[in-house]
Amino acid sequence: MRTISFLLGAALSVGLGLQGLAQCNSCEPDLSCAAADFPVLCPETLADATAGEPYEEVITFNLPPVVVDPATDLSVDLLSVTISSVMGLPFGLEFTPSNADGTYEPGNGETYGCATVCGTPLSAGEYLVDINVAVVASAFGFEQSVDQSFSLALTVLPGDNPDAVSSFELSTLSGCAPLAMTGTALVTDAGASYAWDLGNGQSSNAANPTFTFDSTGTYTVQLATEVEALALTQVAISSLGGGWGQDLDDFFGQPDPYFVLSDANGTLYTSAYGSETQTPTLGGFSIPLDFGASYNIAFYDSDTFTNDDFLGASDFVAEGGGDVTVSNSTTATLTLTSSIVGSFNESLSVVVFDDLDVWLDMDGDGFGDPAVPVDACDPANTLPYAFNDADCDDANANVYLDASPTGEGVDNNCDGVLSPDEMVPCPGDLNLDTQVSVADVLVMLSDFGCISACESDLTSDGSVGVEDLLALLAYFGTQC
Structure with a gap:
């Protein structure tokens, strides 16, 4: 679900x-x-x-x-x-x-x-x-x-299975009690939070919890994931400091403050300036921030003829939504806005067995011997097993239900019939009785003169003639 x-x-x-x-x-x-x-x-x-x-x-x-x-x-x-x-x-x-x-x-x-x-x-x-x-x-x-x-x-x-669970996976979906497993959240964004309900009274808020089912039964493991995004959406300057008022531009009016937001790798955003005011509220932007990351916000006065005045800078950590006040020469209130940008609520069923009837699979072909049941939950069991009993020869990995023919003279597909393509190749045995005899000569004579789709064409020249009869006589008496 x-x-x-x-x-x-x-x-x-x-x-x-x-x-x-x-x-x-x-x-x-x-x-x-x-x-x-x-x-x-x-x-x-x-x-x-x-x-x-x-x-x-x-x-x-x-x-x-x-x-x-x-x-x-x-x-x-x-x-x-x-x-x-x-x-x-x-x-x-x-x-x-x-x-x-x-x-x-x-x-x-x-x-x-x-x-x-x-x-x-x-x-x-x-x-x-x-x-x-x-x-x-x-x-x-x-x-x-x-x-x-x-x-x-x-x-x-959409994928082949649009209803498939996409936000998490489990290390196994079935097994014997006690069954230990690990859940893995697949949504790993910095703003993701997790609420696991394991269906057996256990819960977890970890991204990848490990848990154990001690009792048999069918359990619904559910994970609710929410992804929160964080952004800087407003900077309200309440007092300016630093170098404003010390150059020629500053004698002709009020300052034009703006800010530069940076992280450890450099500048992320440079704002427009607030015109002719010492206490502007700068907005109209939404700058994505990473949860738990450190940032630096520096303030400047935009000047036309001289270099912009540096008004101070402060560091802050983006811990979540709300207002953050910074003050280092310039004092400002930063508005950090958080929002839920996505949510997942999905579940998987887990089956825990007390005992599990399977079948011996000695040849490792994935098909078990119906005559030899095995309890997969028995801790003393060391025998290999399969979850079906569709093998009719557990000593031959080429023999099982619906297996392809190998031409080895065995019933590969377990249907009880030795089909021609399962038999060992026997040139000249036209009637499939495992020997080349007079009966095969009679079959060829009945096909003599054929020039299309000829079953008795032993020379592969598209027709049945003297050459094919001579080839058949070369095999005469062969026991397949």
Whole structure:
């Protein structure tokens, strides 16, 4: 049984700073992906995936060193592009850029990059994968940071068994008491939480618990999984500090504060500035954060003619939703918003036996001897066994129910009849009586002169003639 839901239209949000997502194979960019005067991604649509099946697709991006702003037709130098986050990936898929930090520098000749999307998607659906980037560009000698987003469509088709459990697996589904097993959660995102109900009074909140069924019976093992996403959605500055008021720009009005959010790998996001105010509330963004990760938020005053003023910086840990106050020269309240982006509630049945009747399988063909039952739950048993009694010769691994013929003269398929293709080949035995005699000569004479589909054609020339009769006489008297 399974219940799966997705909220907010995004199955997974990935911040590249902490996790790195290094599970996919490395990639090589497709050099046929060509950009004229603006960055492009190839392909425009990701290849279809299938739920429950491994998937791998390479995305190529071509980043020309000079781009043309489509709004103004002005040429701009593209200095760097940093992948800040990837949103909308289906559960079970991961995104790995060719550069571990997700940063590419077209201005230094790095005009191509790529990323691999890989894994096993858990659920079918239509997804829109948003690749968010922070761009540093230069025009007329001034550098500017701009946030941009690219979207790729991805279809995950239903698998062969759309009702199959996809969010967890068990090391076994049946066995003898006491039965020890391990449960493994397959949704492993940083914001995932787990509630196992083992159907026998035991429960666990671990991702991969180990548990034991001491008594016989049928149990329903259930796992409820919730995936929580965390994002920085607002920064309210209550007091400014640091270097504002100390240069020429500051004499002509109020400050224009903005912030830069970074993690251990570098800058994740640069905000727009609040115009002409010392206490702006900056919003209109949703920056994915990783649970438990450390971040740095630095504050600046945007100046037109002089260098931007540094107003202080603070570290904080993204522990969950709520307000976080930071104060190191500048004081601000950060709003961290948490939301449930997906939930799974699925179950599997486990059968625990006191005794288990199986059958001896000495030849190891997976089919047991009906004459020799075995108790698989007997701890003293060391005999090999099978879960069926469909073997009629447990000393020959080529003999069992519906086995293919081997031409060894044995009843391979256990139907009680020695069919021609099970017999040892006997050239000249046209009537299949295991010997070459006058009876076979008479069969050939009745077929003499045949020129199509001839059963007595011993020379394989498509007809029955003197050559075939001579060949038959060469085998005359053979006992097969």
